[in-house]
Amino acid sequence: MNSPLAVCIRDLRVSYGTFEAVKGISLNIPRGEVFGFIGPNGAGKSSTIRVLATLQPKFRGMAMVCGMDVLSQPQQVREKIGYMPDFFGVYEDLTSLEYLHFFAAAYKIPSHKRRGVIDDVLSLTDLTHKANSPVDGLSRGMKQRLALARVLLHDPDLLLLDEPASGLDPRARIEVRELLKALKEMGKTILISSHILHELSQLCTRIGIIETGEMVAEGSLNDIFKRLQLKRVIHLRLENPHESLEARVRQIAGVDSVETQVDRWAVKLHEDVLSVADFHQALVEEKARITMFQPEAMDMETAFMKLTEGKTA
16 A cells, blocks of 8 residues: 655635635645745745644645644644744744753653754754854854754654745855755655745755745646746857858757857757757767757746746746
């Protein structure tokens, strides 16, 4: 028998008074997946995550976590999840160690096991050297890592991370991303929200793009880009950039255009027709002497604009 989905949502609707924040979302997240929930502020991401965290009991539709109903089995659900909201909270006069001891007790971790568990999560989040530092004195990035350490104390099956890199400087953002990659390799199921689109592209197995409470696209990054028929730009530098070679490259099926720049060519591909690897092979067959072959990263902002407004750059 297959293990139950980590998350199963059917026709979820959340309203605040007359305002409908979530309008009939349905979503499956298998165990072990990293699902990126992407959309602008106010799109309904936090409301959906709060439902799964058992903090938003007023909703319509169905929400299940690890086979358990969020409404009828909230305590059992809480034992399976680690929820990290988009704010840290106020914990004056506590050190990192005291902060984690407090939550370990709240999670009912036996007292004789607590120090070992706390040492493990401090090591995982690279905060061992800050164990005796006051929480208030930590940088924003370290607070985010401490918050992650907290939600890992009881070894949850599902992590619900609401904007975990919000407000971080570039270095701290990279540190949090590397930590999430490590958790992914440990087999954790992660639902992570962000309004910064490119942030999740390296991390997620699938993404869902949400706008004004509705899911406008869902799938792997490549699925979404193929569906949108967006063009991938490849930057080329060649030893033999002759006009005759350029003409032959333009004739390769799947090449949309070739723009000759000062020191390189910028080639646009229809990836649903010609993959990046096949394009490289076609260049070799055309006797191109390649000194640089650099595909541009998928432009998620472009995808988001096309999906939500029907247009693209």
